[in-house]
Amino acid sequence: MKKVSIIISIVIGTGFWVGLECQTLTSGGDFLKIPVGGRNASMAEASVAVVNDIEAISVNPAGMANIKGLQIAYEHQEWFQSVRFESLSGAIPLKMIFPGKMLPGVAGLIINYFYVPPIEIYDSWSEPIDSIKFNGFQFRLGYALMVFRSDLFEVIAGGNISFISKGMKASELNVKGQTKPAVDLSAQAKIFHGNADIRKIIGDYFTAGFVIRNIDFYSTGPNENWPTLIKLGFAAKIYDLVLLDIDLAKDLSSPFAATFGAEYWLKNLVAFRLGGKLQSAQSSHLSVGVGFKYKIRDYTMFLDYALIPFENGLEPTHKISFKVDISKIEIRDNTDILYYRGVDYFVHGQYQEALEMWEKVLKKNPEHAEAKKRIEETRKILELEKEEQKTRQEIETGKVELEPAYPTPDTVKKKKK
DSSP states (O other), X not given: OHHHHHHHHHHHHHHHHHHTTTOOOOSTTGGGGSOOSHHHHHTXXXXXXXXXXXXHHHHOGGGGGXXXXXXXXXXXXEOGGGXXXXXXXXXXXXXXXXXXXXXXXXXXXXXXXXXXXXXXXXXXXSOEEEEEEEEEEEEEEEEEEEXXXXXXXXXXXXXXXXXXXXXXXXXXXXXXXXXXXEEEEEEEEEXXXXXXXXXXXXXXXXXXXXXXXXXXXXXXXXXXXXOOEEEEEEEEEETTTEEEEEEEEEETTSOEEEEEEEEEEETTTEEEEEEEEESOTTTOEEEEEEEEEEEETTEEEEEEEEEEOOSTTOOOEEEEEEEEEEOOOOOTTOHHHHHHHHHHHHHTTOXXXXXXXXXXXXXXXXXXXXXHHHHHXXXXXXXXXXXXXXXXXXXXXXXSOOOOSSOOHHHHHHHHX
């Protein structure tokens, strides 16, 4: 009776934490299926073709190649009964670490930790006899870089190596943990086109992404493999308003799935996100989320929230992630970073700060053609803003009199005179 109670409790306990993600227990590391990143989770993980920040190390490591400055992120996800998932990550371009050598690419790391509190085991007389403890840990190192660029398309590639450990402990059972490495391989492409009609809908280009996650080279059994996932995605910004990503995914231990994710930014400050997953009757669902962006000079902060629903009467889970992009780092002779920092200022309407960055570029490299072009464009914008402000002041002080939109008897008389 005692052993039966222990076995039943193990089944219930393991089914409990795996069921949180609407998955079945098919491998030794199902906790790896938990989505990382508030943006990624709120878009139902349909972001393999668009991820371009610190979340890329978990979604599509190739996307890290788009990172221009140091990024740090932390996220927390909690279910009932204190079951929780924590994640801490960071990424930085190598040229920022070794400015003199100008090394290409971006390096990143992430630590994920999944914790289930002790599950008490009772005998048939409701007396506690044991407890089961479960936890999962993942340490992942990633690298990405640009591998090809032309007028038609550009390709970036990346990969991770992970050290994954799962553990389950019970004093009355001989349950051992498992620690093995895994590898991720991925690519992301930006495809340009010249069709004027298509350009009206999706702009000058669309993106594609591909990733294989958790490749397990040290298989120990059919139920002990890490859950290998293959994803292919395509994305475009529709009418320059809504970013749409459609992914096709196949987990080697689960049915084929199709997901979509959509994102809309309001004045580049607040993002509204929606995602959906189509797999089977038991695991299809919608997810929603919102993101906030705040910029203070060289510091850009993101706060993302995702609501992930569950079936079978379970309550939904809430995921919160916080990201910081820190570009305020002195870089010797690194005109590339200074140039893109100016582009970032320009996109956010901070024209004076952008002008200062590009002027620093010209001091280091007087032949930088793109910086010269940007400076000329920005100075024209600043001059127009200055003229508009001067005209506005003259109107407010009465120095300039505006003619009415429609002629009045007074204006007709003045014209006759």
